[in-house]
Amino acid sequence: xxxxxxxxxxxxxLKVLDDVSLEVQSGEVVVIIGPSGSGKSTLLRCLNCLExxxxxxxxxxxxxxxxxxxxxxxxxxxxxxxxxxxxxxxFNLFPHMTALENVIEGPITVRKTPREEAVEKGLRLLDKVxxxxxxxxxxxxxxxxxxxxxxxxxxxxxxxxxxxFDEPTSALDPELVGEVLAxxxxxxxxxMTMMVVTHEMSFAKEVADRVLFMDEGxxxxxxxxxxxxxxxxxxxxxxxxxxxx
Amino acid sequence: MDSLSFIWSVLxxxxxxxxMTVQLAVLAIIFGTIIGLIIALMKIDHRPLLNWFGGLYTWxxxxxxxxVQLIFLYYGLPAVGIVLTPYMAAVIGLSLCxxxxxxxxxxxxxxxxxxxQMEAALSLGMSYGQAMRRGIxxxxxxxxxxxxGNEFITLLKDVALVSVITMVDLLRSAQLLNQTYFxxxxxxxxxxxxxxxxxxxxxxxxxxLEKKLTLPE
Numbered sequence: 001x002x003x004x005x006x007x008x009x010x011x012x013x014l015k016v017l018d019d020v021s022l023e024v025q026s027g028e029v030v031v032i033i034g035p036s037g038s039g040k041s042t043l044l045r046c047l048n049c050l051e052x053x054x055x056x057x058x059x060x061x062x063x064x065x066x067x068x069x070x071x072x073x074x075x076x077x078x079x080x081x082x083x084x085x086x087x088x089x090x091f092n093l094f095p096h097m098t099a100l101e102n103v104i105e106g107p108i109t110v111r112k113t114p115r116e117e118a119v120e121k122g123l124r125l126l127d128k129v130x131x132x133x134x135x136x137x138x139x140x141x142x143x144x145x146x147x148x149x150x151x152x153x154x155x156x157x158x159x160x161x162x163x164x165f166d167e168p169t170s171a172l173d174p175e176l177v178g179e180v181l182a183x184x185x186x187x188x189x190x191x192m193t194m195m196v197v198t199h200e201m202s203f204a205k206e207v208a209d210r211v212l213f214m215d216e217g218x219x220x221x222x223x224x225x226x227x228x229x230x231x232x233x234x235x236x237x238x239x240x241x242x243x244x245x
Numbered sequence: 246m247d248s249l250s251f252i253w254s255v256l257x258x259x260x261x262x263x264x265m266t267v268q269l270a271v272l273a274i275i276f277g278t279i280i281g282l283i284i285a286l287m288k289i290d291h292r293p294l295l296n297w298f299g300g301l302y303t304w305x306x307x308x309x310x311x312x313v314q315l316i317f318l319y320y321g322l323p324a325v326g327i328v329l330t331p332y333m334a335a336v337i338g339l340s341l342c343x344x345x346x347x348x349x350x351x352x353x354x355x356x357x358x359x360x361x362q363m364e365a366a367l368s369l370g371m372s373y374g375q376a377m378r379r380g381i382x383x384x385x386x387x388x389x390x391x392x393x394g395n396e397f398i399t400l401l402k403d404v405a406l407v408s409v410i411t412m413v414d415l416l417r418s419a420q421l422l423n424q425t426y427f428x429x430x431x432x433x434x435x436x437x438x439x440x441x442x443x444x445x446x447x448x449x450x451x452x453x454l455e456k457k458l459t460l461p462e
Contacts, residue, residue: 050364075372082370092365095460096383106369109379140462151365158369 001026001193002047002162007056008217009042016042017053018217026161029194031204031225034214035240040197043214044164047195048084049077060084061161082110085155089167091147093139099126099150100135106158118157125153129183145176149183156187163187165196201244205229213237248431255422255432262418263439269414270401273339277400278393280340281347286377288352299348306345312406314338319410335407343400350392354385387458394451398444415439 002024009017016039024030032040045051047058049065058065063080093102103122107113113121126132129149139147148168155163165184169177181203188194188207198204204211204225211228213221213236220234232238246254287299306314319334329337358381366376408417419432426432 048368050368078370078372081368084368086365086368088361088365090359090361092359092361094362094365094380094384096386105379106371109375110370138461140460154365154369 001028001061002195003057003059004043004047005057005059007043007046007053007058009039009046009051009054016217017046019056020217020219021056022212022219022222024162024193024195026193027191028209029188029192029196029207030210030212031208032195032197032212032214033199033201033204033240034212038214039217040214041166044086044166044195044197047162047164048081048086050086078110082106082158083161085152085158085160085163087148087151087155087163087165087168089170091139091144091151091171093147093151093154095139098136098138099131099142099153102139102150103154103157106154110158122153122157125156126150128156128186129153130179143176144172145179148172148180152180152183152187162193162195165194165198167197167199169198169200199244201229201241213240215240248428251426251428252431252435255426256435258418258422259415259432259435259439262413262415263443265413265418266401266404266415267443269335269339269404269407269412270397272336273343273400273404274397276336276340277343277347280344281351282382284344284348285351285355288348289355303345303348306342307349311338311342311403312409314342315406315410331407331410331412334410335404335412339400339403339407342403343396346396346399347393350389350396351385354389354392355381357388358384387455387460390451390455390458394447397451398447401443401447402440 002022004020004022007017007020008015018039020039020043032043034040042051046053047060053065053067055067060080061083063076065077065080094105097105100119100122103125104115104118107118107121108115123132123135126135129152131146131149131153134142134146134150139150142150152168168184169180172180177200181200184194184196184203185207196203196208208225210222211225212219213228213232213234215236221228221232221237228237229241232241284299284302287295288303290296315334315338318329318338319331322329362380362384363376366380367373371379404414405416407414408420411417413421415436419436423429423432
């Protein structure tokens, strides 16, 4: 489903991704952990071309992303992004639209779905994330957890094959983390292909098929959560996990 | 004739000038906003040629006094075969110049929107244009209102400059009346009061819109 081959990316002098390769199968849930600045978020952002890779090749569901493509103006990339949902740390809901309007925006503007059909589906999705009663609320009227669930529904409205989560609970008050993780767990159960950057180790243990540990732009460890958490091979992973506990 | 009855007797003439002033201001605001939006989008585009053109535009029209632009349009251009009516020259001059200022306001407004908004729109599969139109620009309305209201009031007052190209606006109609009656105190005081009334109405309308556009929290 996702193939990343020898991808590198630098911001100025700083190499944030250093010859990264990985593969994700359809239906897999891959959790990426690692210290901040290790390149986890950048890796996700490269997958849906919010960042351009300098080197290497990304292949998503048969569509290739090469370096040097103008990521803002390429129709191929617009299409590629339709199949990839992205959930951000800061939710990034459109504040001038209600929850429902946020959810139906993609289908109506991008897919040209008739409004009625989009609304019907939008309400179903809001119900799925437990927010059917908040359809007409503006983001400013919702809690962080509720906003993030709307954001997940907004991504799902495009019927993506892959969902990327970039620290989806890091901006939330602790008591609101659970409701967002619950929605994500359900998605995983339904067989969604997911890549999740998170610091929620309990989520990784419970839901992930694989855990990647990244540091300084490299994937240092890639394995089953049971192995990574109980028997990390790389000293850096050990050090990182020890700090968390 | 005492002052008040004099003012009363010439008021219809002044009001005709006032209607012209408002008309020019409204047209300049409409065209200036359209121009301003286009130039602002050029300035934040990722294509260097458009950036360059947008920059050139504001540099040019903001750098030359509006008075000079109006005089050039009306008195200068006929020498090269372009003859504009005073009305056309006034609308063009006010719109081009207003557009330069409005472009800067809109550009700053768009750039004040958090980067994540564009990313969220793009990640839904929107094109850059769709993302701007649906996601970014509508968010700026509320933020733009105070500086735009300011700019609109400035434009409204700048309309007085068109009196030098023979447009009979509020100021010019007072000047013409003064040539006949020579009562400058009453005439120009009335003009000042009429301007104050106009700008006050504007301020109230902008304040009302601001309240209306505030999103519920």
